[in-house]
Amino acid sequence: xxxxxxxxxxxxxxxxxxxxxxxxxxxxxxxxxxxxxxxxxxxxxxxxxxxxxxxxxxxxxxxxxxxxxxxxxxxxxxxxxxxxxxxxxxxxxxxxxxxxxxxxxxxxxxxxxxxxxxxxxxxxxxxxxxxxxxxxxxxxxxxxxxxxxxxxxxxxxxxxxxxxxxxxxxxxxxxxxxxxxxxxxxxxxxxxxxxxxxxxxxxxxxxxxxxxxxxxxxxxxxxxxxx
Amino acid sequence: xxxxxxxxxxxxxxxxxxxxxxxxxxxxxxxxxxxxxxxxxxxxxxxxxxxxxxxxxxxxxxxxxxxxxxxxxxxxxxxxxxxxxxxxxxxxxxxxxxxxxxxxxxxxxxxxxxxxxxxxxxxxxxxxxxxxxxxxxxxxxxxxxxxxxxxxxxxxxxxxxxxxxxxxxxxxxxxxxxxxxxxxxxxxxxxxxxxxxxxxxxxxxxxxxxxxxxxxxxxxxxxxxxxxxxxxxxxxxxxxxxxxxxxxxxxxxxxxxxxxxxxxxxxxxxxxxxxxxxxxxxxxxxxxxxxxxxxxxxxxxxxxxxxxxxxxxxxxxxxxxxxxxxxxxxxxxxxxxxxxxxxxxxxxxxxxxxxxxxxxxxxxxxxxxxxxxxxxxxxxxxxxxxxxxxxxxxx
Numbered sequence: 001x002x003x004x005x006x007x008x009x010x011x012x013x014x015x016x017x018x019x020x021x022x023x024x025x026x027x028x029x030x031x032x033x034x035x036x037x038x039x040x041x042x043x044x045x046x047x048x049x050x051x052x053x054x055x056x057x058x059x060x061x062x063x064x065x066x067x068x069x070x071x072x073x074x075x076x077x078x079x080x081x082x083x084x085x086x087x088x089x090x091x092x093x094x095x096x097x098x099x100x101x102x103x104x105x106x107x108x109x110x111x112x113x114x115x116x117x118x119x120x121x122x123x124x125x126x127x128x129x130x131x132x133x134x135x136x137x138x139x140x141x142x143x144x145x146x147x148x149x150x151x152x153x154x155x156x157x158x159x160x161x162x163x164x165x166x167x168x169x170x171x172x173x174x175x176x177x178x179x180x181x182x183x184x185x186x187x188x189x190x191x192x193x194x195x196x197x198x199x200x201x202x203x204x205x206x207x208x209x210x211x212x213x214x215x216x217x218x219x220x221x222x223x224x225x226x227x
Numbered sequence: 228x229x230x231x232x233x234x235x236x237x238x239x240x241x242x243x244x245x246x247x248x249x250x251x252x253x254x255x256x257x258x259x260x261x262x263x264x265x266x267x268x269x270x271x272x273x274x275x276x277x278x279x280x281x282x283x284x285x286x287x288x289x290x291x292x293x294x295x296x297x298x299x300x301x302x303x304x305x306x307x308x309x310x311x312x313x314x315x316x317x318x319x320x321x322x323x324x325x326x327x328x329x330x331x332x333x334x335x336x337x338x339x340x341x342x343x344x345x346x347x348x349x350x351x352x353x354x355x356x357x358x359x360x361x362x363x364x365x366x367x368x369x370x371x372x373x374x375x376x377x378x379x380x381x382x383x384x385x386x387x388x389x390x391x392x393x394x395x396x397x398x399x400x401x402x403x404x405x406x407x408x409x410x411x412x413x414x415x416x417x418x419x420x421x422x423x424x425x426x427x428x429x430x431x432x433x434x435x436x437x438x439x440x441x442x443x444x445x446x447x448x449x450x451x452x453x454x455x456x457x458x459x460x461x462x463x464x465x466x467x468x469x470x471x472x473x474x475x476x477x478x479x480x481x482x483x484x485x486x487x488x489x490x491x492x493x494x495x496x497x498x499x500x501x502x503x504x505x506x507x508x509x510x511x512x513x514x515x516x517x518x519x520x521x522x523x524x525x526x527x528x529x530x531x532x533x534x535x536x537x538x539x540x541x542x543x544x545x546x547x548x549x550x551x552x553x554x555x556x557x558x559x560x561x562x563x564x565x566x567x568x569x570x571x572x573x574x575x576x577x578x579x580x581x582x583x584x585x586x587x588x589x590x591x592x593x594x595x596x597x598x599x600x601x602x603x604x605x606x607x608x609x610x611x612x613x614x615x616x617x618x619x620x621x622x
Contacts, residue, residue, distance in 0.1 A: 056621070
């Protein structure tokens with residue numbers, strides 16, 4: 001089963017004369033266990049595409065199957081179920097400020113693991129895996145940008161997702177930290193066979209990808225560029 | 228115990244509490260504000276119950292089966308006189324064992340050791356009769372047989388001056404009416420409590436009462452009549468009989484009816500009950516506005532985090548519970564200090580005013596329920612803001 005299959009996907013904002021189409025019949029796939037990069041400039045429709053693949057909004061036209069479920073005409077309940085099988089990594093980490101690293105990861109595990117002790121154990125193991133075993137009880141405000149993004153990776157991988165969606169995960173990091181974070185994400189996902197769809201305009205990450213799609217003006221095609 | 232149950236309901240990761248704790252100043256301001264609102268409610272309810280208690284303490288102490296008063300008597304602070312002969316008519320009713328005329332009047336005396344007048348409720352009756360279920364009155368009743376001798380209520384407020392202390396030290400204390408027309412000697416003490424109308428109470432013989440309150444009461448015209456029946460089972464038939472006898476000329480109450488009528492007057496007919504009730508509602512509204520403001524700001528500040536949690540697969544129910552938990556934590560942590568502060572203020576006001584304001588389980592449960600209720604309503608309104616937490620906005 002392909003984790004993501006988009007066919008002739010269209011999406012527009014506004015209505016009537018204010019209607020503006022952002023995605024113009026996009027078709028692409030993400031293969032199991034691969035790291036897929038989606039590269040493109042600002043305003044190309046990357047974020048809209050991610051919200052659709054992440055089942056964060058309903059599909060207007062075309063077909064989008066995520067982890068075997070059709071997102072078009074899906075209920076909010078079903079979209080929540082899809083989201084629970086996806087790991088999300090955001091551009092600015094989006095950690096809960098009042099929770100420590102350990103609590104941020106453990107919180108997400110509440111959705112899948114009923115035993116608090118197991119949640120704590122698993123969250124600790126994940127944070128150790130991303131090199132933050134010594135920062136378990138630090139709040140996001142007490143961590144560097146790279147460390148926060150590592151916590152975000154641990155949080156995304158906590159529910160053992162089949163698909164990880166990452167939106168510009170290196171945008172707020174310096175080049176060294178950015179490459180470390182993406183390498184870490186790649187390693188962890190390959191180990192457990194999770195697919196990754198990583199949206200970026202950071203061309204230094206191209207070497208880490210198994211497949212690259214380019215998005216421009218709301219259209220997606222295999223990347224033909226060089227670096 | 229509350230803390231343990233709250234912790235259980237919050238689970239092993241009490242996000243609501245952690246969010247509140249993260250901003251201690253805002254939390255403190257919220258707790259202070261809601262606590263003040265709870266204190267306001269406690270004080271209003273305290274004043275209201277103090278008013279009702281003080282207004283009915285005299286009636287509570289009466290040893291009687293039935294009470295006859297004039298229809299013109301509104302409350303225990305302003306008696307309308309009626310002919311004593313009318314009371315004696317009841318002696319002809321089967322089942323009536325005894326009737327006792329009682330004089331009640333407000334007299335102004337000079338404050339002891341000061342220059343201000345003090346208002347005293349004077350209760351006069353035949354010293355051969357025991358009409359009050361108060362041990363000190365029973366024991367000292369013979370002292371008031373001498374004209375001009377009275378017993379003084381030591382539970383009154385401080386406006387009277389140190390009369391009780393002087394009586395304890397010297398055995399008696401002479402006082403003078405504020406128009407300097409008559410003097411009287413305090414020869415003993417008892418405890419009843421002041422009212423909103425009088426600083427303290429005096430108990431005297433009917434003869435002394437007629438002398439001291441000569442401007443308000445006349446011989447042969449009494450304030451109330453106490454009727455004792457031969458058998459408790461005869462109370463209802465005697466009351467029916469007397470009502471038929473007196474018609475609209477006099478009112479005939481059982482003791483509980485008299486107390487209820489007095490409370491009803493203060494609660495509904497007088498402006499006091501309305502004012503205190505309004506004060507309680509104001510406290511409730513102030514608390515509600517504060518909780519709403521705090522929760523609304525909190526939800527607004529965390530909107531991006533809530534949208535993230537929705538994106539991660541948390542349902543709306545989780546976020547609703549989170550906000551309700553915050554409201555509950557605010558309510559509980561505000562209520563406890565408000566309860567302690569109110570109990571201290573009650574004690575202080577009782578000592579200063581002589582009006583018994585007591586912290587009761589009823590009041591505690593009522594204010595706690597109102598505080599929780601207003602927090603829940605405020606949370607429910609603030610929850611509308613949660614709709615703005617759009618998971619699609621996180622990318």
